[in-house]
Amino acid sequence: MNPIEDRIWDYIDGFCSLEEQETISQLIVHDPVYRDKYEELIALQQSLTQLELDEPSMAFTNKVMDKIALQSQPLTAKSLIDKRIIYGISALFGFMLLACLIVLLKEINWSAAIALPENLTVNYNQIGSKFVLSSGIKTGLMYSFFMFDIVAGLMILDKYLRKRLV
Amino acid sequence: MHNKSSDIEIIDAVLGGNQLAYADLVKRHQRYIFTLALRFTRNRENAEEISQDVFVKAYRSLGSYQRSAKFSTWLYTIVYHTSMTYLRKKRLDTSSIDDEETMIQLESHSSGSDVYSAEKKSRTFYVNKAIEMLLPDDATIINLFYHGEQSLEEIAVVMGMEANTVKVKLHRARHRLKEKLERLLKGEVKELL
Structure with a gap:
């Protein structure tokens, strides 16, 4: 070159x-x-x-339209999607969120929260050691991480399926 | 005189149930599609078959066309993939498509200066002949860039490549085209162009 x-x-x-x-x-x-x-x-x-394009035969449009006539009406993307799949995915997400919330609430050391000073002065270091970094939060983080993975996976799957549609 | 409907308006009409409106889209794009298919098949009959196939496929998937890209870009993507599938079916897999050897026969046949003397044929004829001698990918890039009025980014979408790769390939394609022209015309390129 x-x-x-x-x-x-x-x-x-x-x-x-x-x-x-x-x-x-x-x-x-x-x-x-x-x-x-x-x-x-x-x-x-x-x-x-300045090059000219090649011209197909005179009957080209008619031939295409004859084939089109045998096809059913094209559907929009909305109607192509089975609503049951959408409801299924929504239910799955709802269930996972609920499960995460239940586990999180179960893991929290509620007594540590009750043991806050009476004058309501918040000692963040104390909270950090007793409450914020409790295993419940760690589990919650782990679930959030899994949730993120699942969402990313579904996005990739969606992209792949869209490509296949074309 | 009334204004021509845009591609999107026609698509909406087709999706709304007016099947006959699709004929307008076919008429509007058939020459581009046919020319592109011809670059792959080098045979009018097969090119016409592929082009018809492309329009039927496009009709079936019309609902999934996302209007973020031009309709022509979407259509060219279908032509490109359909033509590649055609070539693969003809046992010309991707590696042999890139293999210049497959084109040598055609080239040596076309380079007979007696048949294509400068006096008899116009410059358009020679440039067309030189494009025919290019590898399908090179001819496609030149076609999309000059005829299809597609930007590098749009060609990248059609061919499933990075825009920078398309730019490099465009440079190479034009370089090869010039070489083919020089071989065809045996040094008369400057006079003819």
């Missing part, structure tokens, strides 16, 4: 920065190598843009 050619193609296609564009236009004016190459490539560019 010729680096000069690549630079000039980028210039013709408008893919380079304004600064680069200015540099190349100066080179085209002053450097005969760049000028010759530019003239050569611009001629090819014009030939490519």
Whole structure:
């Protein structure tokens, strides 16, 4: 590949920065190598843009429409999705959230929370050791992590299924 | 004179039950689709079959078309995949598609200067002939870029590549096209173009 050619193609296609564009236009004016190459490539560019498209047979549209007539009405994405699947996924998520909440509540050391100072001055370090970092919270974090994984997995599955539809 | 309906308006009409409106979409895009299919098949009959297939597939999946991309980009994606499947069925797997050897026969046949003398044929003829000699991927990129009016990003979607890869491939495709033209015209490229 010729680096000069690549630079000039980028210039013709408008893919380079304004600064680069200015540099190349100066080179085209002053450097005969760049000028010759530019003239050569611009001629090819014009030939490519002037090319005509091929024409299928006269009956092409009719042939397609004959085949279309045998097809059933296309459905929108909404109607393509089975609502039972959506309800199933929703129920699964609801159940998982509920399970997480139950486990979390069960694991919390409620007596530690009750043992707060009477004047209600909150000692965060104390809370940190007795309450915040209790195993219940750790389990909760773990469940959140699993939940995130499941959501990511479902998103990937959704992307894959959409691609297959096309 | 009334304004032409946009692709989206026609799609909405088709999805709303007006099947005949689809004919407008076919008429609008058939030349692009056919030309693209022809670059793969190099045979009008097969290209027409693939093109018909593409429009039927597009009709069936019309409901799943997400309007974030141009309809033409979506349609070209179907052409590209259908044509690739066609080539694979013809036992030209991806590796042999990239293999320039498969094109040598066609090239040597086409390069007979007696048949295609500069006096007889126009420059369009030679550029078309040179595109026919390119590998399908190269011809597709050139076609999409110049005929399909697709940006690098859109071509990347159609071909399932990164936009930067498409840019590099476009450079290479044009370089190869120039080489083919030089071989076809034996040094008369500058005069003809």
